[in-house]
Amino acid sequence: MIWIFLPFLISEPPITWGFYAHSLINRLAVFSLPEEMIGFYKPQIQYITENAVNPDRRRYAVEGEAEKHYIDLDYYGDSALQTLPKYWNEAVEKFTEDSLRMNGIGPWSAYFSFLNLTKAFESKNSAAILRLSADLGHYIADLNVPLHTTVNYNGQLTDQVGIHGFWESRVPELQAKDYPLWVGQAEYVEKPQLALWEAVAVAHAQVDSVLFIEKELTKNFSPDQKFSYEERNKLTVRVYSREFTEAYAQALDGQIERQMKKSVKMIADFWFTAWVNAGQPDLFDLNGAKVDEEDFVVKPELKVRDH
Numbered sequence: 001m002i003w004i005f006l007p008f009l010i011s012e013p014p015i016t017w018g019f020y021a022h023s024l025i026n027r028l029a030v031f032s033l034p035e036e037m038i039g040f041y042k043p044q045i046q047y048i049t050e051n052a053v054n055p056d057r058r059r060y061a062v063e064g065e066a067e068k069h070y071i072d073l074d075y076y077g078d079s080a081l082q083t084l085p086k087y088w089n090e091a092v093e094k095f096t097e098d099s100l101r102m103n104g105i106g107p108w109s110a111y112f113s114f115l116n117l118t119k120a121f122e123s124k125n126s127a128a129i130l131r132l133s134a135d136l137g138h139y140i141a142d143l144n145v146p147l148h149t150t151v152n153y154n155g156q157l158t159d160q161v162g163i164h165g166f167w168e169s170r171v172p173e174l175q176a177k178d179y180p181l182w183v184g185q186a187e188y189v190e191k192p193q194l195a196l197w198e199a200v201a202v203a204h205a206q207v208d209s210v211l212f213i214e215k216e217l218t219k220n221f222s223p224d225q226k227f228s229y230e231e232r233n234k235l236t237v238r239v240y241s242r243e244f245t246e247a248y249a250q251a252l253d254g255q256i257e258r259q260m261k262k263s264v265k266m267i268a269d270f271w272f273t274a275w276v277n278a279g280q281p282d283l284f285d286l287n288g289a290k291v292d293e294e295d296f297v298v299k300p301e302l303k304v305r306d307h
Helices: 016-028 035-059 088-095 097-102 106-123 127-142 163-178 194-203 206-218 242-251 253-278
Strands: 004-007 226-231 237-241
Touching: 004 206, 016 035, 016 088, 016 127, 016 163, 016 253, 035 127, 088 106, 097 242, 106 127, 106 194, 127 194, 127 253, 163 206, 163 237, 163 242, 163 253, 194 253, 206 242, 237 242
Parallel strands: 004 237
Antiparallel strands: 226 237
16 A cells, blocks of 8 residues: 555645635636626636646746745745835845745736736737636635745744645635635726735735644644545545544634635636726627647756745
8 A cells, every 4th residue: 555645635746725726716706707707708617717727737847937826925024015015126126036036926926917917808819818817816816825925835944844735725625615605796906916915915914823723733633633544546645634624724713715715806806807907898709719728848957846
């Protein structure tokens, strides 16, 4: 028998929020769109759902992709949210682009994806609209994950290795089916760039509880209670037990559900805002659009951390 420790669902390559959660978040965002947009998006919902994870696959194939998924706020000190320029050119002038990329460029990158989506709507480029919508959904969801905002992204600095996949994959996989994730109608975002930073601030404020609660809970579980074994892809893998997962989710008091719900709302809002900013083009004649599948050729030389 082969035993593998896997605190999140098996996938190739490893992915953030979990394939299940990213896909669910993108899928649900479609249903918040207005009639003028949903007529285009709903027939393409399978693409939006299945390709929600493309940016993660791209991390292992495209240089410069990995740093788009996070920002290590604590690298810049306790007052990072006050001292970090919210606008890219100002940030580059203050810290240099290399330095910024080294510590993650999530909020700035998500905004550039939003601008590109707006341009795709303006030109009525159906393939680009779908591809960028799926990508933007992924990036926004990532910014709502607390552990995407800290140097201690996988608990490696606090003897909690594996907590990243535990929070964003294991818990949703076991519980998200019971989350009431309907968020209502998409709304226009007046200041999208600042809205992204606000999402990061809210997520970062929860880092301490994500780590502290797991550490405290572990004191009440022996190793054989904290972990269990399940069959995945014909392999026996070691995962966080259902009992520990449920106890952790309960102790977090709905935190993961709230962040998933916020992700769904933000994604729908940003898709809608991009369409409005593009002049509300008629999408009816874009139905039937097809997008070429991306070819992900893994480059072993790329240094990619697990988030």
